[in-house]
Amino acid sequence: MASDQVEAVLRLEGVRKSYGVGTPVEAEVLHGIELVVRNGSFDALTGPSGSGKSTLLNLIGLLERPTSGNVYVQGENTAILDDARLAAMRGRAIGFVFQFHHLIPVFSALENVMMPMLLDRGRRDAEMEERARALLSDVGLAQAIGKKPAELSGGMQQRVAIARALSMRPALVLADEPTGNLDTKTANEIFDLLRQFNERYGTAFLVVTHDARLAARCDRNIALVDGRIVRDPGGTP
Amino acid sequence: MSLPKAMMPTTWILALRFLKERRFQSALIILGVTAGVAVVLTITELMGGLQGNLVARVLGVQAHIVVKPAEDDTRLVRDRDENVSIAARVEKRAQRLRSIDQWESALPLLERAPGVVATAPVVQGAGFAVRGAASRPVVLFGVEAERYLRVIHFDRFIVSGQFRVAANDSVVGIELAKDLGASIGDRIRITTAEGGNDTISIAGIFDVGSRDLNRRWIFASQRMAQSLLNLQGGITNIDLAVADIFESERIARSIANSAGLTVESWMATNTQTLAAFANQNMTTRVIRGFVVIIVALGIASVLVVSVVQKQKEIGILRAMGASSQSIMRIFLIQGGIVGIAGAIARSALGALIVYALSRSLRNVNGSALFAPEFAFSTFASAIGLALAVGVLAAVAPARRASLLDPVAAIRG
Numbered sequence: 001m002a003s004d005q006v007e008a009v010l011r012l013e014g015v016r017k018s019y020g021v022g023t024p025v026e027a028e029v030l031h032g033i034e035l036v037v038r039n040g041s042f043d044a045l046t047g048p049s050g051s052g053k054s055t056l057l058n059l060i061g062l063l064e065r066p067t068s069g070n071v072y073v074q075g076e077n078t079a080i081l082d083d084a085r086l087a088a089m090r091g092r093a094i095g096f097v098f099q100f101h102h103l104i105p106v107f108s109a110l111e112n113v114m115m116p117m118l119l120d121r122g123r124r125d126a127e128m129e130e131r132a133r134a135l136l137s138d139v140g141l142a143q144a145i146g147k148k149p150a151e152l153s154g155g156m157q158q159r160v161a162i163a164r165a166l167s168m169r170p171a172l173v174l175a176d177e178p179t180g181n182l183d184t185k186t187a188n189e190i191f192d193l194l195r196q197f198n199e200r201y202g203t204a205f206l207v208v209t210h211d212a213r214l215a216a217r218c219d220r221n222i223a224l225v226d227g228r229i230v231r232d233p234g235g236t237p
Numbered sequence: 238m239s240l241p242k243a244m245m246p247t248t249w250i251l252a253l254r255f256l257k258e259r260r261f262q263s264a265l266i267i268l269g270v271t272a273g274v275a276v277v278l279t280i281t282e283l284m285g286g287l288q289g290n291l292v293a294r295v296l297g298v299q300a301h302i303v304v305k306p307a308e309d310d311t312r313l314v315r316d317r318d319e320n321v322s323i324a325a326r327v328e329k330r331a332q333r334l335r336s337i338d339q340w341e342s343a344l345p346l347l348e349r350a351p352g353v354v355a356t357a358p359v360v361q362g363a364g365f366a367v368r369g370a371a372s373r374p375v376v377l378f379g380v381e382a383e384r385y386l387r388v389i390h391f392d393r394f395i396v397s398g399q400f401r402v403a404a405n406d407s408v409v410g411i412e413l414a415k416d417l418g419a420s421i422g423d424r425i426r427i428t429t430a431e432g433g434n435d436t437i438s439i440a441g442i443f444d445v446g447s448r449d450l451n452r453r454w455i456f457a458s459q460r461m462a463q464s465l466l467n468l469q470g471g472i473t474n475i476d477l478a479v480a481d482i483f484e485s486e487r488i489a490r491s492i493a494n495s496a497g498l499t500v501e502s503w504m505a506t507n508t509q510t511l512a513a514f515a516n517q518n519m520t521t522r523v524i525r526g527f528v529v530i531i532v533a534l535g536i537a538s539v540l541v542v543s544v545v546q547k548q549k550e551i552g553i554l555r556a557m558g559a560s561s562q563s564i565m566r567i568f569l570i571q572g573g574i575v576g577i578a579g580a581i582a583r584s585a586l587g588a589l590i591v592y593a594l595s596r597s598l599r600n601v602n603g604s605a606l607f608a609p610e611f612a613f614s615t616f617a618s619a620i621g622l623a624l625a626v627g628v629l630a631a632v633a634p635a636r637r638a639s640l641l642d643p644v645a646a647i648r649g
């Protein structure tokens with residue numbers, strides 16, 4: 001158990017999530033999830049629409065708190081953290097890539113990539129700009145650093161979003177249907193990019209996808225149905 | 238366009254960028270704040286200017302503080318010809334003028350009293366001015382020119398000749414000169430109930446803007462007034478000037494307590510004027526309060542709309558590690574910036590308005606009704622007020638932004 005904790009970037013213990021608690025429409029969406037994600041792994045999370053994949057990702061990403069159960073990030077129990085420390089941990093340990101790029105329109109590609117670092121450090125410095133440039137060049141956008149999101153194609157926007165998710169060098173990146181909005185060719189490129197970062201930096205990825213072919217290219221495929229993990233071949237028992 | 242290179246905090250960068258993005262809304266609300274601050278400051282400056290002008294007029298001919306003999310037996314001089322019954326009573330009670338006891342020793346003490354900047358002994362009494370067949374009741378002031386002018390700048394009312402009171406040289410009002418058909422260099426006979434009878438020579442003629450005073454006041458040398466009023470070596474009151482005119486009453490009280498004399502400040506003799514000021518000030522305050530509330534509501538409503546529009550960005554920022562506190566700060570800063578920008582924009586505008594008003598609002602004789610007062614402290618407090626109003630108005634929207642559920646916000 002102890003060595004398992006050291007290795008796990010993420011551990012969920014009996015996580016339940018209900019919406020509308022205390023109202024007539026109260027409904028439990030996740031029913032006692034047990035899950036471990038190891039450092040440096042590249043895992044797929046699949047399941048039918050409405051099965052609770054996004055809800056699970058939001059809990060793991062510390063955007064929401066579970067109704068019961070515990071979420072451990074890098075061995076730390078997040079239940080005991082206050083809002084400010086939860087936000088700080090979210091910024092440092094976890095990166096997000098959404099189905100839609102969710103870049104901030106008023107800022108350039110470079111500024112968007114710098115944003116997590118700006119929020120974490122409170123003000124701009126030279127090192128963060130350098131790192132953002134390097135990341136943008138890694139995703140093949142060295143020429144587009146000054147462009148606003150609206151000036152970029154869908155694939156380019158998603159590349160900027162990936163660079164942004166990696167800018168704090170998080171231990172875990174959560175990607176919710178990162179290729180869901182892209183054509184097959186671009187989707188493959190984006191998927192390859194995620195895989196590259198996983199191999200180069202040892203960043204763990206948890207990728208929600210509806211694409212069975214992409215899921216097959218992951219190390220492990222966690223299947224969620226109706227708020228329960230029904231199949232998890234690579235998971236530790 | 239890149240982020241400012243300066244070491245600007247991230248919350249400021251975001252606040253400025255959000256304001257800049259909605260530049261039309263931002264400009265509108267800054268304009269609103271500008272107008273609001275302009276109204277508040279203009280009304281304050283206008284009132285200050287008008288009241289200052291009124292005080293200057295009152296104090297143009299009246300000492301800040303007048304020290305009189307103990308008790309109240311000096312009122313005869315002023316009230317003698319007011320109405321018969323009072324005149325009769327006064328006549329009976331005070332057969333003759335009273336001098337302030339040991340005024341020569343009281344004078345240096347008054348000079349040294351805190352807040353007092355100048356003192357002038359005055360001999361004051363009633364008499365008649367006679368020339369040919371014409372005879373007019375007058376109030377006679379025996380003063381030492383140099384000293385007296387330091388307390389009351391009467392010389393600025395001189396319209397011909399000069400303020401010279403020495404030997405027989407005297408100064409009379411323009412109406413009295415007209416009534417008696419006299420001009421500079423002419424002689425007038427003065428008689429008093431105390432048996433005085435002498436001739437003065439007109440050295441100067443004044444116009445204080447009041448027909449009554451122009452008709453009744455005569456300034457003569459102290460020695461001549463003393464002999465006319467049968468008050469050799471005595472004086473009836475000491476006029477004082479103080480540094481801060483609104484401290485007059487407090488200073489008067491402290492002098493009265495220590496000297497055992499009757500001490501009256503201009504504030505005590507002009508209670509109606511001061512009451513009118515108090516009413517004006519109250520009205521000004523109410524108007525100011527309403528304007529401040531309207532401005533605050535304007536800022537708040539613009540920011541509320543902004544929070545709704547920026548909902549998605551707020552959610553994204555939260556996902557990138559922004560705490561709810563820093564989201565709150567971003568909107569408080571926007572409120573503060575709008576407030577300060579409005580106040581600064583108004584500095585130029587409001588100064589123009591007051592300047593224009595001071596040029597257009599004029600007295601009957603064409604002189605300016607009030608001098609515009611551009612006090613730095615007023616500007617500083619306007620900026621402080623606008624900043625406070627901006628930040629306070631932003632509290633509710635900022636709280637709302639900080640409480641947004643990031644998941645729902647991102648979903649939009």
Ligand SMILES: Nc1ncnc2c1ncn2[C@@H]1O[C@H](COP(=O)(O)OP(=O)(O)OP(=O)(O)O)[C@@H](O)[C@H]1O
Nearest residue numbers: 019020029047048049050051052053054055056645
């Ligand atoms: N804020 C909410 N309030 C109430 N119910 C919610 C809320 N968020 C999600 N749900 C419900 O929880 C269930 C799981 O939703 P979730 O978005 O996690 O599914 P998903 O697996 O991501 O689906 P999809 O593949 O369509 O994205 C759904 O039935 C949904 O209606």
Ligand SMILES: [Mg+2]
Nearest residue numbers: 053054055176
């Ligand atoms: Mg989903």
